[in-house]
Amino acid sequence: MGRWEPDARGRLERAALALYEERGFEHTTVAEIAARAGLTERTFFRYFTDKREVLFAGAGALQGLLVDAVADLPPSAAPIDAMAAALDAATGMFEERRDHAVQRQAVILANPELQERELIKLARLAAALADALRQRGVRDPAASLAAETGIAVFKIAFERWISETNRRTLSQLIHESFEELKAVASGSTSRSSS
Amino acid sequence: MGRWEPDARGRLERAALALYEERGFEHTTVAEIAARAGLTERTFFRYFTDKREVLFAGAGALQGLLVDAVADLPPSAAPIDAMAAALDAATGMFEERRDHAVQRQAVILANPELQERELIKLARLAAALADALRQRGVRDPAASLAAETGIAVFKIAFERWISETNRRTLSQLIHESFEELKAVASGSTSRSSS
Numbered sequence: 001m002g003r004w005e006p007d008a009r010g011r012l013e014r015a016a017l018a019l020y021e022e023r024g025f026e027h028t029t030v031a032e033i034a035a036r037a038g039l040t041e042r043t044f045f046r047y048f049t050d051k052r053e054v055l056f057a058g059a060g061a062l063q064g065l066l067v068d069a070v071a072d073l074p075p076s077a078a079p080i081d082a083m084a085a086a087l088d089a090a091t092g093m094f095e096e097r098r099d100h101a102v103q104r105q106a107v108i109l110a111n112p113e114l115q116e117r118e119l120i121k122l123a124r125l126a127a128a129l130a131d132a133l134r135q136r137g138v139r140d141p142a143a144s145l146a147a148e149t150g151i152a153v154f155k156i157a158f159e160r161w162i163s164e165t166n167r168r169t170l171s172q173l174i175h176e177s178f179e180e181l182k183a184v185a186s187g188s189t190s191r192s193s194s
Numbered sequence: 195m196g197r198w199e200p201d202a203r204g205r206l207e208r209a210a211l212a213l214y215e216e217r218g219f220e221h222t223t224v225a226e227i228a229a230r231a232g233l234t235e236r237t238f239f240r241y242f243t244d245k246r247e248v249l250f251a252g253a254g255a256l257q258g259l260l261v262d263a264v265a266d267l268p269p270s271a272a273p274i275d276a277m278a279a280a281l282d283a284a285t286g287m288f289e290e291r292r293d294h295a296v297q298r299q300a301v302i303l304a305n306p307e308l309q310e311r312e313l314i315k316l317a318r319l320a321a322a323l324a325d326a327l328r329q330r331g332v333r334d335p336a337a338s339l340a341a342e343t344g345i346a347v348f349k350i351a352f353e354r355w356i357s358e359t360n361r362r363t364l365s366q367l368i369h370e371s372f373e374e375l376k377a378v379a380s381g382s383t384s385r386s387s388s
Contacts, residue, residue: 078381078382079378080378080379080380080381081381116310116314119313119314119317120310120313123313140350141350141351141354141371141374142374142377142378144346144350145346145347145350145371145374145375145378146378148343148346148349148350149342149343149346149375149378149379152338152339152342152343152346153339155342156334156335156338156339156342157335160335177335177339180335180336180339181339181343181379182379182380182381183336184273184274184336184339184340184343184379185274185343185375185376185378185379185380186274186376186379186380187272187274187275187376188272
């Protein structure tokens with residue numbers, strides 16, 4: 001009972017994503033995921049509480065990474081630059097697994113309940129970043145505005161990174177979206193902007 | 195069976211909010227709401243599909259109002275100004291019922307499931323506004339960025355309006371938050387900003 005299995009978490013994750021893509025998230029069972037990974041259901045539940053958590057297990061690590069990145073910046077950094085630096089610190093986590101990110105996004109877009117869960121994840125990230133800014137002495141509403149717009153920039157850059165074929169890096173797209181945000185917020189973006 | 199009751203919708207709404215505040219949303223039943231309003235459950239279900247909808251029935255009207263306001267603007271309006279104008283068009287809907295808004299917000303903040311539902315409502319509003327901007331010829335990512343930041347500004351201004359005691363109008367707070375957004379996005383907001 002309970003022998004060690006090499007890369008059990010990775011195998012379960014890949015098996016789950018493949019099945020969610022083939023049959024849909026709602027039509028996949030934990031038993032099927034375990035079987036596809038060559039593991040037992042018991043092993044599955046050692047790593048994940050349910051089949052949804054396979055898609056959201058990384059949220060805690062991402063939040064910790066973003067909050068730590070904000071805390072590590074020099075006190076002089078403006079809030080929006082703190083957001084840009086924090087998001088930049090997290091890009092490696094996604095860049096090293098672009099295929100995984102693409103597959104995960106497709107599964108989420110196919111299921112309204114998962115889309116809702118993703119929104120909640122992003123809202124929690126924004127709240128945690130606003131807290132991190134407040135701890136640096138940034139007051140509201142600047143802290144909330146910087147955090148919410150930072151997450152909006154990230155979401156939009158991430159969707160472009162997933163969908164585009166010319167393979168700019170996520171980091172490049174985040175920088176571009178922050179520049180675009182500056183143009184949008186200043187009112188210098190007109191109908192003809194791209 | 196089915197006699198007409200004056201202001202049935204308003205009576206049900208007020209009874210529901212009072213009960214959600216007194217006992218908590220999760221501990222209130224439709225039967226109790228109807229009884230408090232002096233109406234039948236059958237009448238309740240003529241207006242609302244369930245007890246949650248009492249809190250979210252206005253979302254469709256709000257979305258229509260915002261989208262129409264964007265469509266009515268002159269073609270020259272910059273996307274962020276289109277957002278400001280659209281949100282300004284909607285303030286009357288809230289201003290005329292501030293007590294209702296305060297009570298509703300307290301009920302939502304007390305219940306995680308309702309908070310999630312509120313986030314989803316705001317995300318849908320942002321998606322609808324981005325669509326409205328695209329129909330005016332605004333391209334992405336400017337359309338998505340303007341819509342997402344516009345909704346972030348609204349959310350933050352709304353929370354300030356609900357919580358503050360000096361009674362600035364929602365319209366004033368929205369204008370201030372857009373100004374603050376410009377300062378935040380340009381990086382001119384530092385730690386000491388308020």
